[in-house]
Amino acid sequence: MSVVFQGAERSALATVRRGLSFTPEFRKGLVGTLVLAIVATIGKIIVPIAVQQTIDTGLKSGTPDLPYITRALVLCAAAVVITALCGYVMNVRLYKATESSLATLRVRGFRHVHDLSVLTQNSERRGALVSRVTNDIDQISNFMQWGGLMIIVACGQVLVATGLMFVYSWQLTLLVWICFIPLLVALPRFQRWLSSAYTTVRERTGDMLAAVSESVVGAAVIRAYGSERRTAERIDTAINANRSAQIRAQKIVGMVFPLTEIVAAVAIAGIVLLGVRLGVSGDISAGRLVAFLFLVTLFVSPLQIATEVLNEAQNAVAGWRRVLGVLDTPPDVADPGDEGVELPRGPISVAFEDVHFAYPDGAPVLHELSVAIPPRTRIAVVGETGSGKTTFAKLLTRLMDPVEGRVTVDGHDLRDVRFSSLRERIVMVPQDGFLFDGALADNIRFGKPSATDEEITTALTELGLADWLEGLPYGLATPVGQRGESLSAGERQLVALARAYLADPDLLLLDEATSAVDPATEVRLARALEGVTRGRTAISIAHRLSTAENADEVFVFDAGRLVQRGPHASLVAEPGVYADLHASWISSAHS
Amino acid sequence: MATKVTSAVMRQGLRVLGVAIRTEKAVFSAAVLSSSLYGGMTVASAWALGWATENVVLPAFGQGDITAAALWTGVLLIVGTALLKAVGVAGRRILAGVLQYRMQARSRRDVTKQYLRLPLAWHHQHPTGQLLSNASADAEAAWAPLAPLPMAVGVVVMLFTAAVAMLITDPVLALVGFLIFPAIAVLNLVYQRKLSPLATHAQQLRAEVSEIAHESFDGALVVKTLGREDLETERFRRRAHELRDANIAVGRVRGLFDPMLEALPTLGVLIVLMVGAMRLSGGSINSGELVQVAYLFTLLSFPIRALGWVLAELPRSVVGWQRVQAVLEAKGSMEYGEAGLRGGAPAGLQVSGLSYAYGAAEVLHDVSFEVPAGRTVALVGPTGSGKSTLVQTLVRLVDPVKGEVLLDGVDLREIAYGGIPDMVALVPQQTFLFDDTVRGNITLGLEVSDEEVWAALRLAQADGFVAKLPSGLDTRVGERGTTLSGGQRQRVALARALVRRPRLLILDDATSSVDPQVEARILHGLRDALNVSEAESRPGEEGSTVVVVAYRLATISLADEVVYLDRGSVVDRGTHEELLERCPGYRNLVTAYEREEAERAAIAAEEEEVVA
Incomplete structure (x- = not known):
């Protein structure tokens, strides 16, 4: 869509x-x-x-x-x-x-x-x-x-x-035009053939590139399952289909292109035939007749390239x-810009007022959510996949706007807050720790472009990641590779977290941001964050319930509704969604 | 990078063309033949026009009459040469395309075959983007000069014929041609030499602009959540403006040389007319011959540029060819032994003294452990401890630098090609799905019934959502499985391993994107499947030996034994209880949550005491 x-x-x-x-x-x-x-x-x-x-x-x-x-x-x-x-x-x-x-x-x-x-x-x-x-x-x-x-x-x-x-000579001019008019009439048809042939080429080229990329991106799986031959067949099929499409398009070009030469020769022959008669009757001079032969060649190249030019014109208009x-x-989701509100620095309070959200043409994913988060609280958001907790996070960071109701920070509707201010004060760490191709330091610095290497090292130390940094072969200069793929999934999340931490927001929102990190590191991180987020508002979406146990308050989502809220100790004591989630967590995480 | 048309590059470029000519002898010969026909007929058409002028037009004007025979001969000559020329042009263009596209396809097939053949260690040393461009852009660049090549050969024929024709007509007029045409050729060469480095530079920048856009849009969420749109736009703007300047530099050269190349033959025609008029007054030539040479000049001025086109493509071609060759000549294929596999029983695994390094950095050091047939071992260790690398050596995706991996006592390196995938199935941390149907992704060509596929899906807790897909097992999952969620992809990948009933099953944190509740069901299912087969091992339904990389106790509790890794070495191994007892690192890792909870409870209690 x-x-x-x-x-x-x-x-x-x-x-x-x-x-x-x-x-x-x-x-x-x-x-x-x-x-x-x-x-x-x-x-x-x-x-x-x-x-x-x-x-x-x-x-x-x-x-x-x-x-x-x-x-x-x-x-x-x-x-x-x-x-x-x-x-x-x-x-x-x-x-x-x-x-x-x-x-x-x-x-x-x-x-x-x-x-x-x-x-x-x-x-x-x-x-x-x-x-x-x-x-x-x-x-x-x-x-x-x-x-x-x-x-x-x-x-x-x-x-x-x-x-x-x-x-x-008007007579000869007429003759030349009569010769070329059928070609002009046929041009749009040729162009359509060519255009459809080129469209096929583009599609086959796309298929070919996709197939070829499987041999590189899927290298490990192909070897692990011994499917080299099967993959090679698939790729060869795509490559050959692409080649056939290219040759087919070339055939159309090759057939259409020389037609002009033939038409021009017919015109020239006609000029000689008619011109000689006109000459005999004294209507045209010899020089003018010969000049005509040269003038006809001026018709050839425009018509020869016409199909290509028309095709290019069509592509350009489509582009x-x-x-x-x-x-x-x-x-x-527009930035109000200079007219928007600039939030002052300091602890942040959040309120959802009758918020309702549905994706375009989709079923509602969040119903009538009204909840207030006072400043300096630490909230844990839990629920099964599809319960609405990620939607909650996206609305809070204004990645999306509610369909109904409003979200406010410090009493201002999020839609009225300047993006520059909003992004400075509220930062979310998504689950997928996307990194840019470059050094580790550059990626962390993305959170605060003016940061020195010392500040970055300090940030990592504060997060309890000094040991990990020491273990890296080139320290802060370690290249992370395309999309950060030289690091493991857990390490990417560490970098993404450090990046957000360096940005120093007043509200930090973690969306399963440590899901691929080992438990000991995760606990260490959680503790470090707890220390450094004291005085700030912190919201964590987690599928490990250890996070929930440490929060001031837990929000439990189920099927798009906030079904329970309160401190862990009281929620776990009452029967409900949270108690069930907790029971299954205990059975998987405890010995 | 070679950007100048130096003589060394020229020689290499011609060698590359030689390869294509030798490979596609028949097509090339036919293309050259067509092009020669085109070249010859171009000269002939000028001659026909000259003949008609001298024998039809001028006599008609001079004598006021003309014989029908001469008239129709002229018409026949003009139309006949044009028809033959058209045939030549069509053949030349079509066959040049066939030549070029066949060679491109051939290179692409060879390169991808090599990608499939070379060991994974080789892939690790080469960035994905580079390998993809080797198979696409480089294979294309290598054979790009083949498109104008037949025309260039035809032009040589054309020039030679024209020279002869002019010499026969009049040596003095021919002399004008011998001055003008080399001048056009030289000017064109200078043009391409000036243009080629600029065009290569612009091409390079175009690729960089595209890379920045790709990366930036891939990371759009990060850019947005940190509000770094300005920073990213500035990064893009800098490169886009460099590209603009590079393109304008190309435009300046083009703008200068294109009109010059048009003007030069025009001036040539004017000189021909001047010299021709003088020769005419001396009686050395007639008017028809003058028209013929002048016409020849107008016909030749454009095709002669084809020589320049070939030369212009050569440097790019050489670079592309060298990159393709680097892949084709890459050494280090995996050697396979002769050993076959025995039976369908769970396999025993033994790892001894194994070390592995990426370049200089050793990531695994002297790792030893064994997994008796039918048992389950958990590999546990902190983030970045080398677990995924170890797993890769177990299925021989990479060979250890030192030490060995034995399967049923046989070194993996001794096993015949295809033997390991028949016995062992790995579910990697990073799921990869092919652009194929769900069924195709699970069977990967293996002959299994749909019932077996559904059984595997059921075990992977994937039967529910697959059944709801629009075409069930026949639903295509899109490029890299993009139509499925991360957790769904992982479960399809799990089913892919389970349907094979492997003798050794390796799970590398294979359920990380799956909801804990669903994960629990998968683990229960696996445990039951393993236990059943252990207890009552019917033929053909034996269970598997399992190696599982895990953090979570629920997964670890499936295992009979735990191997604890830290910084690439085995720190300890034993049952979960034993390690909990004696290995502080392990205890620290797996009980992190519990301790956390306990400490908190203690602090809370203290606080209460203080308050009280």
């Missing part, structure tokens, strides 16, 4: 217009660039004119009029140099304008993806979001720098050639539509 693409079904023209409104750098000076492009195009008809002048005027009298020919040709040469210069200036302007505007669009798109709510982000595959700021933008730039330019140059070339032809689809998706 893609939230991002909704409302992005514009026409091609509307897409381009809206796209251009995002790129003011491109529109600036566009007229000048277009004028230069048109001047550069005129360079193409110099040769036919020169040929015509040489034959008709220079060679008319049997003996060549060399002074005239020299004058004419020098003039033509000057024109060639000038149009080439125009071409150079036009190219540089075009590249500067397109690259600057697309870089802006790229960065805007990137920022916007981060501004989208978690829910919207998760409705898209990550790779698709990456494409919005990479491939899609590249497609637009390819088109602006080649295809789009070619459309202008090719149309200009055909128009200028037609104009000159018309001056020389643009997708990029706009992202940019036009409102960040439904």
